[in-house]
Amino acid sequence: xxxxxxxxxxxxxxxxxxxxxxxxxxxxxxxxxxxxxxxxxxxxxxxxxxxxxxxxxxxxxxxxxxxxxxxxxxxxxxxxxxxxxxxxxxxxxxxxxxxxxxxxxxxxxxxxxxxxxxxxxxxxxxxxxxxxxxxxxxxxxxxxxxxxxxxxxxxxxx
Amino acid sequence: xxxxxxxxxxxxxxxxxxxxxxxxxxxxxxxxxxxxxxxxxxxxxxxxxxxxxxxxxxxxxxxxxxxxxxxxxxxxxxxxxxxxxxxxxxxxxxxxxxxxxxxxxxxxxxxxxxxxxxxxxxxxxxxxxxxxxxxxxxx
Numbered sequence: 001x002x003x004x005x006x007x008x009x010x011x012x013x014x015x016x017x018x019x020x021x022x023x024x025x026x027x028x029x030x031x032x033x034x035x036x037x038x039x040x041x042x043x044x045x046x047x048x049x050x051x052x053x054x055x056x057x058x059x060x061x062x063x064x065x066x067x068x069x070x071x072x073x074x075x076x077x078x079x080x081x082x083x084x085x086x087x088x089x090x091x092x093x094x095x096x097x098x099x100x101x102x103x104x105x106x107x108x109x110x111x112x113x114x115x116x117x118x119x120x121x122x123x124x125x126x127x128x129x130x131x132x133x134x135x136x137x138x139x140x141x142x143x144x145x146x147x148x149x150x151x152x153x154x155x156x157x158x
Numbered sequence: 159x160x161x162x163x164x165x166x167x168x169x170x171x172x173x174x175x176x177x178x179x180x181x182x183x184x185x186x187x188x189x190x191x192x193x194x195x196x197x198x199x200x201x202x203x204x205x206x207x208x209x210x211x212x213x214x215x216x217x218x219x220x221x222x223x224x225x226x227x228x229x230x231x232x233x234x235x236x237x238x239x240x241x242x243x244x245x246x247x248x249x250x251x252x253x254x255x256x257x258x259x260x261x262x263x264x265x266x267x268x269x270x271x272x273x274x275x276x277x278x279x280x281x282x283x284x285x286x287x288x289x290x291x292x293x294x295x296x297x
Contacts, residue, residue: 048233057204059212
């Protein structure tokens with residue numbers, strides 16, 4: 001679908017805009033990454049407000065995570081998370097076997113090291129959504145074989 | 159009739175309060191503050207009861223001789239309270255639900271406004287106008 005591609009292109013452009021400095025040099029530093037994460041955070045924070053409008057009230061954090069895997073993921077990426085694992089102590093691992101932002105990149109070692117910057121926005125998106133739902137957390141991502149990737153959510157208990 | 163509509167933020171800070179009679183505003187702030195406890199109590203109760211249906215609408219929170227307060231909590235922990243004059247029994251439960259739904263929709267629209275930072279007190283004019291309209295139409 002053409003309208004789906006629009007979001008992919010916008011995301012690609014955001015990443016390249018943020019990671020390129022004014023002189024046209026590539027910067028992969030922490031500053032660019034935190035900017036990307038921040039964009040994701042505020043997007044997720046606002047977006048979840050609208051998404052959860054018609055859902056019933058969540059009972060506990062597991063229910064929140066399930067909603068993230070199902071409703072949130074399908075709203076943003078048009079598919080659900082393939083696997084959700086937890087240690088029941090505040091660590092959740094969301095595995096997506098065909099992550100949308102990596103799906104159009106060739107699976108070779110050449111691009112593997114460039115992949116992380118395409119996950120940072122989504123990390124922020126997750127962190128923002130969860131923060132808005134009342135869960136403070138740290139989100140990290142890892143990719144071993146493209147286009148599969150894993151997001152690890154560490155909830156911070158009060 | 160509805161005399162006051164209030165929004166309370168995630169960390170229980172006041173976001174917005176609008177009432178028909180300006181001179182009663184302080185009194186309504188106190189009632190809003192009282193309602194926070196009732197909201198928390200209701201949420202804990204409904205979680206314990208283990209029923210599958212957990213609505214965002216919480217129903218009657220508090221009633222005194224003069225006023226009744228109805229509550230609503232969003233998934234993102236924003237509380238909405240409507241205060242109604244006790245002498246009025248015309249407003250039915252489903253009408254109150256309808257008002258809450260409109261308020262919730264208005265809030266989600268507001269959050270999409272790039273000039274609004276979530277968590278700040280609400281100063282949007284169109285949002286205020288909508289609340290005024292709801293107050294006027296239910297009175």
